[in-house]
Amino acid sequence: MLKIGEIGWIEKDRPECGPRDAIVRPIALAPCTSDVHTVWEGAIGDRHNMILGHEAIGVVDEVGNEVKDFKPGDRVIVPAITPDWDSEAVERGFPSQSGGALGGWKFSNFKDGVFGEYFHVNLADNNLAILPEGMSLEAAVMIPDMLSTGFMGAENAAIEIGSTVAVLGIGAVGLCGVAGARLRGAGRIFAVGTRPKSVEVAKKYGATDIVSYKDGSTVDQILEATDGAGVDAVIISGGGPDIIIDALNIAKPGAKISNNNYYGSGLGEKDTIPLCRVGWGFGMAQKDIVTGLCPGGRVRMERLSDIVTHGRMDPSLMATHVYKGWDKLEEALLLMREKPRDLIKPVVLLE
Amino acid sequence: MLKIGEIGWIEKDRPECGPRDAIVRPIALAPCTSDVHTVWEGAIGDRHNMILGHEAIGVVDEVGNEVKDFKPGDRVIVPAITPDWDSEAVERGFPSQSGGALGGWKFSNFKDGVFGEYFHVNLADNNLAILPEGMSLEAAVMIPDMLSTGFMGAENAAIEIGSTVAVLGIGAVGLCGVAGARLRGAGRIFAVGTRPKSVEVAKKYGATDIVSYKDGSTVDQILEATDGAGVDAVIISGGGPDIIIDALNIAKPGAKISNNNYYGSGLGEKDTIPLCRVGWGFGMAQKDIVTGLCPGGRVRMERLSDIVTHGRMDPSLMATHVYKGWDKLEEALLLMREKPRDLIKPVVLLE
Amino acid sequence: MLKIGEIGWIEKDRPECGPRDAIVRPIALAPCTSDVHTVWEGAIGDRHNMILGHEAIGVVDEVGNEVKDFKPGDRVIVPAITPDWDSEAVERGFPSQSGGALGGWKFSNFKDGVFGEYFHVNLADNNLAILPEGMSLEAAVMIPDMLSTGFMGAENAAIEIGSTVAVLGIGAVGLCGVAGARLRGAGRIFAVGTRPKSVEVAKKYGATDIVSYKDGSTVDQILEATDGAGVDAVIISGGGPDIIIDALNIAKPGAKISNNNYYGSGLGEKDTIPLCRVGWGFGMAQKDIVTGLCPGGRVRMERLSDIVTHGRMDPSLMATHVYKGWDKLEEALLLMREKPRDLIKPVVLLE
Amino acid sequence: MLKIGEIGWIEKDRPECGPRDAIVRPIALAPCTSDVHTVWEGAIGDRHNMILGHEAIGVVDEVGNEVKDFKPGDRVIVPAITPDWDSEAVERGFPSQSGGALGGWKFSNFKDGVFGEYFHVNLADNNLAILPEGMSLEAAVMIPDMLSTGFMGAENAAIEIGSTVAVLGIGAVGLCGVAGARLRGAGRIFAVGTRPKSVEVAKKYGATDIVSYKDGSTVDQILEATDGAGVDAVIISGGGPDIIIDALNIAKPGAKISNNNYYGSGLGEKDTIPLCRVGWGFGMAQKDIVTGLCPGGRVRMERLSDIVTHGRMDPSLMATHVYKGWDKLEEALLLMREKPRDLIKPVVLLE
Numbered sequence A, B, C, D: 001m002l003k004i005g006e007i008g009w010i011e012k013d014r015p016e017c018g019p020r021d022a023i024v025r026p027i028a029l030a031p032c033t034s035d036v037h038t039v040w041e042g043a044i045g046d047r048h049n050m051i052l053g054h055e056a057i058g059v060v061d062e063v064g065n066e067v068k069d070f071k072p073g074d075r076v077i078v079p080a081i082t083p084d085w086d087s088e089a090v091e092r093g094f095p096s097q098s099g100g101a102l103g104g105w106k107f108s109n110f111k112d113g114v115f116g117e118y119f120h121v122n123l124a125d126n127n128l129a130i131l132p133e134g135m136s137l138e139a140a141v142m143i144p145d146m147l148s149t150g151f152m153g154a155e156n157a158a159i160e161i162g163s164t165v166a167v168l169g170i171g172a173v174g175l176c177g178v179a180g181a182r183l184r185g186a187g188r189i190f191a192v193g194t195r196p197k198s199v200e201v202a203k204k205y206g207a208t209d210i211v212s213y214k215d216g217s218t219v220d221q222i223l224e225a226t227d228g229a230g231v232d233a234v235i236i237s238g239g240g241p242d243i244i245i246d247a248l249n250i251a252k253p254g255a256k257i258s259n260n261n262y263y264g265s266g267l268g269e270k271d272t273i274p275l276c277r278v279g280w281g282f283g284m285a286q287k288d289i290v291t292g293l294c295p296g297g298r299v300r301m302e303r304l305s306d307i308v309t310h311g312r313m314d315p316s317l318m319a320t321h322v323y324k325g326w327d328k329l330e331e332a333l334l335l336m337r338e339k340p341r342d343l344i345k346p347v348v349l350l351e
Helices: A035-039 A087-093 A142-153 A173-181 A195-202 A218-225 A245-249 A299-310 A326-340 B033-041 B089-092 B143-155 B174-185 B196-204 B218-225 B241-250 B298-309 B326-338 C031-043 C088-092 C143-155 C172-183 C196-205 C218-225 C243-250 C298-309 C326-338 D033-041 D086-091 D142-157 D172-183 D198-206 D218-225 D243-250 D299-311 D326-338
Strands: A022-029 A056-063 A075-078 A118-121 A165-168 A188-192 A209-211 A232-235 A252-261 A272-276 A318-325 A344-349 B022-028 B057-063 B075-078 B120-122 B165-169 B189-190 B209-211 B232-237 B251-259 B274-278 B319-324 B345-349 C024-029 C055-062 C075-078 C117-119 C165-168 C189-193 C209-211 C230-234 C252-259 C272-276 C320-325 C344-349 D022-029 D056-063 D075-078 D120-123 D167-170 D189-192 D209-211 D232-236 D252-261 D272-276 D319-324 D345-349
Touching: A022 B174, A035 A326, A056 A188, A075 A142, A075 D243, A087 A118, A087 B251, A087 D299, A118 B298, A142 A173, A142 A232, A142 A252, A142 A299, A142 D326, A165 A173, A165 A245, A173 A188, A173 A195, A173 A232, A173 B298, A173 D142, A188 A195, A188 A218, A195 A209, A218 A245, A232 A245, A232 C344, A245 A252, A245 A272, A245 C252, A252 B089, A299 C209, A299 D086, A326 A344, B022 B075, B033 B326, B057 B345, B057 C196, B075 B143, B089 C298, B143 B174, B143 B232, B143 B251, B143 B298, B174 B189, B174 B196, B174 B232, B189 B196, B189 B218, B196 B209, B196 C252, B209 B218, B218 B241, B232 B241, B241 B251, B298 C088, B319 B326, C024 C272, C031 C326, C075 C143, C088 D252, C143 C172, C143 C230, C143 C252, C165 C243, C172 C189, C172 C196, C172 C230, C172 C326, C189 C196, C189 C218, C196 C209, C209 C218, C209 D189, C218 C243, C230 C243, C252 D086, C272 C320, C320 C326, C326 C344, D022 D075, D075 D142, D142 D172, D142 D232, D142 D299, D167 D172, D167 D243, D172 D198, D172 D232, D189 D198, D189 D218, D218 D243, D232 D243, D243 D252, D319 D326, D326 D345
Parallel strands: A165 A188, A165 A232, A188 A209, A232 A252, A318 A344, B165 B189, B165 B232, B189 B209, B232 B251, B319 B345, C165 C189, C165 C230, C189 C209, C230 C252, C320 C344, D167 D189, D167 D232, D189 D209, D232 D252, D319 D345
Antiparallel strands: A022 A056, A022 A118, A022 A344, A056 A075, A272 B274, B022 B057, B022 B120, B022 B345, B057 B075, C024 C055, C024 C117, C024 C344, C055 C075, C272 D272, D022 D056, D022 D120, D022 D345, D056 D075
């Protein structure tokens, strides 16, 4: 990213490695919708000459002298979010917010991202995880953000065994919301979306009902399918600034609204995200709105890696477009911007 | 309430008592701001010839033949919210939502309220609690709604021992939010309000800092007082439809916004309650918005009664205006509408 | 059950139906290990001429005049635990303990069980659930106790997505513990047991590692397989009075020990269940011991039914021995006592 | 501590300060019962020439070059437990268990304690907290262990507003359990103990009922006082290896047993801590046993410090014996061993 609206290649010095840090060379990368937001919508504000990217699998190239568990040559999963684990927010229980709101998100936000020849990882022992032998790179590169964010949507939704869940939006994060809902024990799962490839994968990940806006109001369809009762939990992973209104209108009293959206823009002069007063039960129907930022760190990566290793879900189904070589990265990023109908997620392999 | 905007006395038949129900004669009553909303703002829609009121202490006059634990002559605390305990919402864990959103709220909503010579209580064994000997009626009549709702605000706020809490609004519910925050272990408590009597009681209930809009932006004042950090929890108990914006702007990442407001009106054509996109951390800063409706039922009343009995807080401090006799009830209700500056809560004693 | 150690058939009056109750005629039954405990070990104390059984699918024969949602002819799932939903324990949040410790367990404990021509169900609207069309009786009859209890073991274990879990004992409840662990998102699952049929089903339900005491200490095997770290959660569903010692010794600091055992006997004169002081971290290693009694009620049954309907797990794999007709019930019960190596669960179909 | 059973003064080199660490000079110290366990009972195993003590207020003497928030001369509260915040256990949510079971407990366990001229604190920015101006040293020195451990007992007990709580044992930790129960909203609080000074402080901290074993079985007394119902939560902070039996016998179904005891010895050859099978509801009455180790770290210390600053409780009431000067430290430690009846806690001031 050269500036808002403009991308290109840039020569930069190799980052320096602190005593507890690592320098990593990527071997698989995936562009993310939020990279698109960052560049073309300026969602996080202006950035100049910042390297993009926060989804990577890599090889450790260098470690600081206090790093104990990793050494050059180790193949590693790098979380999109790399908290400062020795920070106040961690003591309070919110690692993703270390150093301030969303402060755990460093790559392509506060510092250069992973789309470079080498990139810097803070607190290597706390933030890297060994890539298990035999795991495909296409699967592994979904772990740092897609699985971690998508599953978070389900984890925050207070799903109980047999709960009925609706997932609004089935891009890659939404698909992981579907898979996450199944992993937490959901019974019936409504997936709201229309793109054929996404629909196909949503079913494989556990969706029992596909709802398309082409068939009318999605709210009406879900209410009708549940005899007017609505659902026990809603996971938002798509839609515009007013999507919470739909979520509230399909939620039973007591249902949780779990937000996975990054709201890059709001409504009106005051830049707001609206709740519907009546659907929200006048603020008293226990339809709580729960939020989060992709959990990062080593333990998270190891646990998600175990999910893949033990066959609990197969992330490689989302890698619809696989490229090889650095020269394809720009194409992959532009693809993410264009979003052809058969795209879920592009991946670029570098070895 | 005769219709929206009009109150008066009306002759009605004594309610019938089902096998598990009770008929109760009030001995202490308190009008509530929501009665004012109901009559003069039509907040819950039109109601004709409906008896108002949901805050009462009474004497049992009659019980159904399946009632085991109460008998005529028992002096009882009657919760504002009387759930159908044998309902689906209870099995899901949300008694106040039994029978649909806010369905546990029956008095002066789905049926006649407590401002009558006799009133009906469903599921007596589950919803009534014995008034302890020696408890003053002025204190007791605050339990059914003020304490239960106000404390709920604190209970929903994920307060930990030593948390810093802000309470927005210090009417009677807000004051109980302050007391509730202290009861859950808050350290520093900001109380936002200006009415002198409320300020005085807020301090007695545990407020350490009083913030007045007269001294400038309350958001700025609280941020300044916390060196920019904000607070660990916010309890909303007052303000207009856009009060959540203030709440989000003073909340640390990870802080919970606990709503005690009944939003009788929203903003704009779409009737919405706005969140501020940036203050909310773009939907990712873990500033969750938690809601509820006054918990009801016998166990709740017994527990709150224990709080009063054991001197954990003194609700009678809120009874600023005490009247005697049925003929004073209208005056008390009108007082609640006028809100003179020395008013917290009027009480009408009937014996 | 005629008395401790003696079973037989007995003529009894048809039970009476209260206004909110139902009389149900069974169409599928399953004997439970706890029936065996009750009769031959006298685990719950002496009982005379009490009808056994608490796992049934049936047809509604009669309903009380206050029952709204069920009518004669409805095919229903009957939970093993039928709480008094309008009781104090429900208000406190513990339906299975309604009316005192384990008070929600009525069938073949406080009243006649389901192994009769007709049986009584309290609070029909709250405790029955419609049997979905197309669900096999062999699958359905596992829901009332096996699924509900087994899944509870996982629900109580604070499993997070990717947690490593050990399930001690793989009878039918333990197998449902395995399935429940997967439903809550476990990654690696150790199943401890040796019976070949159980091992086969454990793998289908999600076990990744089978541990047999025949290969040495199960504690040592699990510690070795986890490089000494131990597991994030332990579900106890088998073993003698000192099984918690094993559980503590394989638990990481912070891991939860979730107990599904019914301890029919203890150790020593004082009839105790021992914890190991050192393995427990001297009472400070956050290895909490969490317990429960099979959740009952309509919502639970409906949710578990959804799990089966949507193919999240197939309970019929556990129905290793299927009989037809009342005259086979005794044989099925005796089979449960003998436990041949290819048995998981016998089922008796009555239509 | 020279070896088990023997204490004395020893000359040691000043500890070295790592880049993120601090060297602190104590200005107030308190000996702890666990120091007594360590020396005279060998509870944590043999230790040679190890400096005792883990309760201190001090002045920073030196900081490493990566420390940002503290500088020499700062007066600080030093937590008894100083976790390695950048460790795997923290990522899992269990800081006190960092580096293995109880691994956050370093002072006088894995390294020299605070009873030295200078002592070493790991991760200064994460573990130290500024001593507020105006707070007395007698009050402050109770924060590092007594308040943090005692309050934890209440925090782990799932106390709700109005819960009835029993605290077994009212030494300093038990007294903080009483205060903690009040801080979490308990209504009625039973304090079990006999020492007159402790009884006096227990009442000031919120105990409503004092129970003495001299008046008969404490279990019987508490059951009688609650009409046989028992209590909603039990905090164990005293008693021998079989104290959990008492706790289970006074617990309602669903009540939590929160353990604050350090079990230095167990029963029988197998060194076990016994649960009573029947009182525990055969492992099914939802009487969960919850454990913990004193929470440490900077945020915890700051929050507890706020509790004192804002007058939520006054820890100085426990400082029954205040000494001045290093030469009194041995006397204070021996006093802790002897436990005269008017002792709660000795404090030694060093400036």
